[in-house]
Amino acid sequence: MPTALHERVRAALKQHLPQVRQVALEIHARPELRYEEFYASQHLADHLAAVGLPVEKPFGGLETAFCAKMGNSAGPRVAILAEYDALPEIGHACGHNLIATAALGAGLALASIRAELPGEIWIMGTPAEEGGGGKIKLIEAGAFQGLDAAMMFHPFDQHLLGLDSLAMHVLQVDFKGQPSHAAAAPWDGKSALTGVIQTFNLVDAARVHFRDGTRVHGIITNGGQAVNIIPETASARFSVRARTATYLDEVVMPQVMRCAQAAALATGTEVTLTIEKGYKNVVNNWTLARRFGQYLQAQDAPFLESDPDSGIGSTDMGDVSQVVPSIHPYLGICAKGESLCHQHSFARLAGSEPGLDTMALAAESLALTALDVLLDGDLRAAAKAEFEAQRA
Ligand SMILES: [Zn+2]
Structure with missing residues (x-):
């Protein structure tokens, strides 16, 4: 259901993209390990503050976490999550610089219509996914309370709406x-x-x-x-x-x-x-994931719902997905089988033009899906019903 608001978000993202792509490369060039993401977290917070958003940092008791809120706090709430930690020796070989800037791009685009949002969007910076469990600490601090949905994307070797995790x-x-x-x-x-x-x-x-x-x-x-x-x-x-x-x-x-x-x-x-204590398995909210898929389709990006043959890892988004209806779609930054997370070649791809193009694809799909959660009560209700059924 494209509306004038959707069009304005698309246009605002287009405007911010050159700057957002630059930020992705800057974070890529300065990989930081879990809980030491001082440069990345501050850089992202500064860009959100530059469009007038109030940014809470530190957030949830974590120095390298942050949260920028916009919109109407009386309505429904959605969080778009940024990750930005890197790996020892192999740098941004999980492409978290792209996750970070997809959330940044979505945040800057949505900020352009913040006065008209019927609910609240949070751009949340979540540190230490690589073994530090940043999101688990944020859950324990109550940071995910009162949310109707949480979403992020992860770079991969193909476009998938969701994948099991371990x-x-x-x-x-x-x-x-x-x-x-x-x-x-x-x-x-x-x-x-x-x-x-x-x-x-x-x-x-x-x-x-x-x-x-x-x-x-x-x-x-x-x-x-x-x-x-x-x-x-x-x-x-x-x-x-x-x-x-x-x-x-x-x-x-x-x-x-x-x-x-x-x-x-x-x-x-x-x-x-x-x-x-590590991470829980991801419980994908397919109601929300399919809406995300509609916005991939709108950008001419073919995708699969999932791929049972694909290798899977673990993520602290698993823990989030067990307390809030969540999506964790994967988007390819290379051809299938060409490279995978935690390889040197994947680190190079995370700083490449195809990587940045995929980040832009994710930013638009995340922004419009988040907007739909605020605008579309039926979508919210269906996502909640699916979440409750999975928990039962
Ligand atoms: Zn990762």
Whole structure:
């Protein structure tokens, strides 16, 4: 239902796009790790403040989070989310600079009609998606209360309205053994490193029993102190993921923990297991996602609803999607199979012309979908009904 308001949002976005594209490149050139996104968060907040929007920063108790609100606080409310953290060594290889500026572009475009908005739009800066769980801290701070919808997009290798994501925890595994001279008196030692290695072996043996979609992958973060000492301490870190939070908590985590405990028993060492609570699986709101799809179609961008064969990861948007009707569509910044998140080539694409074009496509679709949530009571009601049914 295109209205004059939709046309004005489109026109305003067009006007702001050269500047928004520039911001995407500037953030791309200065990758910052989780909770250290000082440049990106301030840069985005400054651009929102420059069109007269009040920006709360810090927000929800996080220094690199922010929230710019516009419109009528008596009406319905939608949040468009920005992410902007990067990865160690490989920079913006998840393309969060594009997520950030799609939200910025949508915010600047919607600000042009803020006096006529029948509800409220929030442009929320959410730090530390890459392992920091910024959105979980914001949920705990109450930042998502009172929202009718939350939305963002994520760069990918094809256009999809939604994709499953995996529930995830991180398991920290710390072995303590007994040091001894590795040549002169190895019989007096108990190797913490052997405990770690046997944990990996047992996890590999357990894989065959896990349901499809389960992922357990780890690295050794401490492999010992010196080659001539039987390692007194050794540590590993595992990402443990499954299709649902329930299967993860009730089956996979206990199994992986038993592997570490069995390794400790076999090696005569002690093991300490620390669970770092991770992300829940994404519950896609297809009512809202299909509306987003209509605005892709309007820009001549063909898409699929989903792709069961596509590789999936985890995101703290999963947690948001379990408290607010949410969408997390994926939009391609390259041809299918050409590159994927967390690869060097994806970092290059996140700073490329095709990447910026996709960001613009996302900005317009997000802005118009958010506007519809405020204008269209039927859409809001259908999204809410779907959300309640999924929760039940
Ligand atoms: Zn990402």
